[in-house]
Amino acid sequence: MSNSLLSWLSASFTRKIGGLSTILLSFILIVILYSVVQLNTISREMRELAEIDIPLTQLASEFELKQLEQHILLERIRLASSTTASDSSGQKNLSLQLNEHSQLVQTLLEQAVTVASNALKTHEILDGIQAHKELLNHLEAYARSHEILHARIAQTLALPLDEQNGEEFETAAEQMDLATETLLNQIEQLTEEVADITEGHEQRFLLVDTALGTSAFVIGIYITLYLIVSFRRHMGEIQRKVDRLNHSLQGSSATEISLEPAAGDDELARLAANIDGVLDSFTSEMKNRSEVEKQLLQLATTDKLTGALNRHKWDETLAQEIRLANRGMPLSLLILDLDNFKGINDRWGHDVGDRVLVRTVELIRENVRSSDLIFRLGGEEFALLFRNHSKQQAAVVAEELRQIFEQLEEKNLPPFTASFGITQYESGDSQENLIKRADDALYQAKTNGRNRLELG
Numbered sequence: 001m002s003n004s005l006l007s008w009l010s011a012s013f014t015r016k017i018g019g020l021s022t023i024l025l026s027f028i029l030i031v032i033l034y035s036v037v038q039l040n041t042i043s044r045e046m047r048e049l050a051e052i053d054i055p056l057t058q059l060a061s062e063f064e065l066k067q068l069e070q071h072i073l074l075e076r077i078r079l080a081s082s083t084t085a086s087d088s089s090g091q092k093n094l095s096l097q098l099n100e101h102s103q104l105v106q107t108l109l110e111q112a113v114t115v116a117s118n119a120l121k122t123h124e125i126l127d128g129i130q131a132h133k134e135l136l137n138h139l140e141a142y143a144r145s146h147e148i149l150h151a152r153i154a155q156t157l158a159l160p161l162d163e164q165n166g167e168e169f170e171t172a173a174e175q176m177d178l179a180t181e182t183l184l185n186q187i188e189q190l191t192e193e194v195a196d197i198t199e200g201h202e203q204r205f206l207l208v209d210t211a212l213g214t215s216a217f218v219i220g221i222y223i224t225l226y227l228i229v230s231f232r233r234h235m236g237e238i239q240r241k242v243d244r245l246n247h248s249l250q251g252s253s254a255t256e257i258s259l260e261p262a263a264g265d266d267e268l269a270r271l272a273a274n275i276d277g278v279l280d281s282f283t284s285e286m287k288n289r290s291e292v293e294k295q296l297l298q299l300a301t302t303d304k305l306t307g308a309l310n311r312h313k314w315d316e317t318l319a320q321e322i323r324l325a326n327r328g329m330p331l332s333l334l335i336l337d338l339d340n341f342k343g344i345n346d347r348w349g350h351d352v353g354d355r356v357l358v359r360t361v362e363l364i365r366e367n368v369r370s371s372d373l374i375f376r377l378g379g380e381e382f383a384l385l386f387r388n389h390s391k392q393q394a395a396v397v398a399e400e401l402r403q404i405f406e407q408l409e410e411k412n413l414p415p416f417t418a419s420f421g422i423t424q425y426e427s428g429d430s431q432e433n434l435i436k437r438a439d440d441a442l443y444q445a446k447t448n449g450r451n452r453l454e455l456g
């Protein structure tokens with residue numbers, strides 16, 4: 001249980017919203033289904049109530065009328081017996097009317113019994129089955145007692161209403177009135193009871209529906225608040241991190257940042273804008289870094305004065321080029337040393353000497369391929385590596401350079417010459433072997449008079 005709660009808490013925002021929305025929708029669906037079922041039941045109850053209640057109420061009204069008529073008839077009989085005791089034809093007439101009246105009452109009773117029986121057979125929803133059963137029993141009992149009482153009254157009326165007979169008449173008449181009144185009360189009570197049951201159902205439905213609706217509303221509010229609070233919390237955290245990152249990329253202090261979004265700001269829009277800022281800063285930072293790295297690499301591998309590759313790069317590159325030459329790619333090495341450079345320095349000064357060194361590299365670069373590598377080994381000594389060149393091809397280039405130096409006439413630059421020692425990679429050569437052969441050739445060129453080239 002706690003595990004599933006933990007996994008839910010750490011689930012994605014989309015999953016959380018989906019889960020909570022499913023709960024809310026299920027709840028609302030239950031409320032709707034419950035309402036539909038209850039409303040349907042209540043509507044059927046109302047229909048059934050109308051089907052039973054209306055005919056019973058009508059019958060009850062007719063009973064009331066019949067009771068009144070019966071009362072009047074009995075009164076008339078009493079009156080007739082007290083005033084014209086000898087008029088037996090009037091009494092007979094009234095007796096006949098009472099007979100007719102009694103038959104009408106019996107017909108009404110039969111109708112009431114039919115209504116109550118039908119209610120018992122066809123209506124299943126109302127809880128008033130027991131009450132209807134009781135009413136049916138009452139109706140049947142009343143019908144029997146009405147028949148008996150009427151027979152007793154008729155019997156008394158068959159004779160003159162003397163004192164004894166009159167008493168019997170009064171007793172039977174009173175009992176009939178009482179029985180009719182009791183039955184009317186029972187019918188009224190039943191319809192009220194049934195109405196109360198339906199009303200109770202309605203109230204219960206309203207209560208449960210209100211409770212469910214309120215619960216759905218509370219869940220909805222809770223979900224909304226939860227989402228808002230979580231959203232704001234996560235958004236605040238992300239915002240703070242982005243701000244800090246942005247400021248640290250821009251080199252300012254993170255503590256100076258206002259963390260509250262500006263009033264009316266859309267948090268997501270603000271976050272997107274800040275991420276853009278971070279990306280911009282990051283991109284320019286990366287650009288600066290790669291620029292710096294490039295500069296550092298250049299400083300580490302090139303000679304500051306001439307721009308030629310330096311001694312450190314020379315060792316690394318020569319080893320690499322020898323590995324390639326070992327696989328069959330021709331490689332030639334040329335070592336070039338300016339002649340009597342000390343004399344240039346002495347005569348023209350160190351700065352002029354520097355300019356000669358710079359110009360030497362420029363001239364070399366202008367006259368070799370871009371794939372040929374130029375190194376300053378130290379002082380006024382340079383090395384060139386020619387890939388895919390034999391030493392004869394390298395000698396052609398060296399001769400060109402020699403002539404260029406020799407013939408160079410430039411303002412602010414003294415004349416100068418150089419000597420060249422040239423060799424090529426032989427199978428199994430080490431770095432030292434290769435360099436030594438070139439050095440020896442250079443030495444040879446120097447001893448042979450300078451401003452010349454020798455092959456080793």
Ligand SMILES: Nc1nc2c(ncn2[C@@H]2O[C@H](COP(=O)(O)OP(=O)(O)OP(=O)(O)O)[C@@H](O)[C@H]2O)c(=O)[nH]1
Nearest residue numbers: 337338339340341342343345350351353354379380
């Ligand atoms: N201007 C300048 N001079 C340098 C630099 N590095 C070395 N030198 C000078 O180069 C000179 C080299 O002199 P040497 O080794 O005697 O050689 P050289 O005078 O050229 O004589 P050979 O090589 O035998 O023809 C020294 O005087 C160094 O001070 C530099 O960067 N700039």
